[in-house]
Amino acid sequence: MTTAESIHVVCPHCHTTNRVRTDQLGAAPDCGHCHRPLFADHSVALDTASFDKHLARSQLPLLVDFWAPWCGPCRQMAPGFEQAAAQLEPGMRLAKVDTEAVPALAARYGIRSIPTLILFKGGREVARQAGAMGAADIVRWARGAG
Template structure:
C-alpha cells in the first residue's frame, strides 16, 4: 500500500493559477493545469501587485522577490545575476521581480526603502530581507542560508 504524498500549492508564473504538485514531481518539469505552460522555466517571473499577493499567499514554495526599478543602475546590473540564481534555485524556490515604479503602493506598504532589495517569503510571510546588489552565487547562498 502506497502512502499519498502531500501535494504542494504552486502558483503558475504565466496565468497565476494555483496548482497542486507532488514534491517528488517538482523536478519533472510540471505544467500548469489551466494554461498547460511549464510551472518552472529557470527565469524570474515579473509580478504586479495582484500577482504578488497570489504568489506570496497561495504558493507553498519559498518566494524570493527582487524589488527593482528600471532607472536603477545597480538593479540593471543585478538582473542577469538574479536570472542566473533562478536557474540554480528553481524548482524549490520561486524567483520573482517587482518593478517598484509600477507597483508603488506595494513598495510603500512593504516599506521598501532602497532598491534593489531582495525579500524572501515563506508560507506567506517575509523571513529575510537584503538591500543592495548581489552576484548570483551570493543570492543563492543568502537564500539557502535563510531556508535552513
C-alpha cells in the first residue's frame, strides 16, 4: 500500500496551517482547528499577517488580486474573480488585498496600477498581470502562468 502525499494548506478562516492529503483536496476537507471548510469556492481577504502566512506556509499557488474599493475596473472584475475562484480551487488559493486598507503590501510588491493580479508559487512571484479581466481570462492566465 502506498502512502498518499500531503501538502500544507492555510485555512482561509482562522489561518491555521493544515496538512491535507493531495488525494483529499477535492473532497471538501475541513480545518483541523476551526472545523470550517478549507475551500469555499471564493476568494479570501488578506491583511499583512494573513498574507504572509498564506505565502510562507501554504503549498498551494496563491493568486492575489490587488484592488481598491474606489477603483471602477476593480469592482467590475470582482464577480469574475469570484467565478475564477470556484473554478481554480482547490488547486490554487485566490485572495484579495485591499491596497487602501493594506498599503504596505502594495508598496512591497510595487503595485503601480490596480487591479493587478500576482501569482505566487513556493512563496515567490511567478507572474503578474495588470488590468481587469473576466473569469475565463483569469482562469486561462492563472493556469498558463502556474
